[in-house]
Amino acid sequence: MPGAAWGQAIPEELPSADQDAVEQLRDQAFTATNAGDFATAEAYWTDLLEQLPDNPALWSNRGNARVSQNKLAEAIADYNQAIRLAPSAPDPYLNRGTALEGLGKFQEAIADYNRVLELEPNDPAAYNNRGNAQAGLGNWQEAIADYKTAADLAPEYAFAQANHALALYQVGETEDALRQMRNLVRKYPRFADMRAALTAALWVTGQLGEAESNWVAAIGLDRRYKDIQWVETTRRWPPTMVDALRRFITLQ
Structure with a gap:
């Protein structure tokens, strides 16, 4: 976004x-x-x-x-x-x-x-947005580097940190991704994007109770996350993250 x-x-x-x-x-x-x-x-x-x-x-x-x-x-x-x-x-x-x-x-x-x-x-928005475009091309390592630079330049830029966590999940760095998601939810309890992402990532690892509680919070904040097409095409989550959320919604 x-x-x-x-x-x-x-x-x-x-x-x-x-x-x-x-x-x-x-x-x-x-x-x-x-x-x-x-x-x-x-x-x-x-x-x-x-x-x-x-x-x-x-x-x-x-x-x-x-x-x-x-x-x-x-x-x-x-x-x-x-x-x-x-x-x-x-x-x-x-x-x-x-x-x-x-x-x-x-x-x-x-x-x-x-x-x-x-x-x-040193424009953090340009780095974040370039990361989004690199992600659109499937260049995940380049995207990760840009998101990290954006977050380093602007530590309160929550969406750059969120995008970094999502991209890490895409390339299989699941533990780091989960740690960042949890940190963001602790710092920004009303951050629906990370609540929804944490839901999907936790569900995949079998942490069902924590996944469900984050989902209730996420949907209470922003119901658009129930719409997989919106998550995929407008919010533009990475494919692995989209698949995880789709499985959660389907099997819930």
């Missing part, structure tokens, strides 16, 4: 009345985004772009709203425009990489994440 980078920049040279109107539209766009109303957010970004067509952050932000609606090709067009306007800004490359991943274009996504890392060598 790659995260999007959002731009805040609004030019200061506008007349004060226009500046106020633009800032109000921007605030409304972010409010709609935070409420999960991405179509409304997209409309606000479009209104802003009519007034400020040369603002790269606005193009990138509208792209994010479109990605959230799975309008990936249109989002990529927005990111392309943002990059044309600001070729040295890392965020549009990061965001375009996310959209490319959604289309299964993992090599192109990796190229975008590499560009981010040229511009911002």
Whole structure:
């Protein structure tokens, strides 16, 4: 689940009345985004772009709203425009990489994440996202290295640590994977992703009681983990982890 980078920049040279109107539209766009109303957010970004067509952050932000609606090709067009306007800004490359991943274009996504890392060598999101793209290609050792770097750069980046644990499970490093999953659940008790992963991994090893208790917690936090297709194609767990969860759900 790659995260999007959002731009805040609004030019200061506008007349004060226009500046106020633009800032109000921007605030409304972010409010709609935070409420999960991405179509409304997209409309606000479009209104802003009519007034400020040369603002790269606005193009990138509208792209994010479109990605959230799975309008990936249109989002990529927005990111392309943002990059044309600001070729040295890392965020549009990061965001375009996310959209490319959604289309299964993992090599192109990796190229975008590499560009981010040229511009911002210590960007943990770029490492995490590049790990996701490497995982999409089945390059698990490369993915593990990227996830570890992301987690080392940002120790509170829980999803990078989670992805690292899942990738370790995929390559058969089960004990290390379980240890990391347990640590994450202790640190973040409401982390549904790791509760669900721990459920599957524990079930496979015969630790049924602990598996069941984690499952109750996971589903109470996020019922999407009952949907194997969502876990496989949207959350994009590794195949071995998906199979373990499928077996648990089937045999439960």
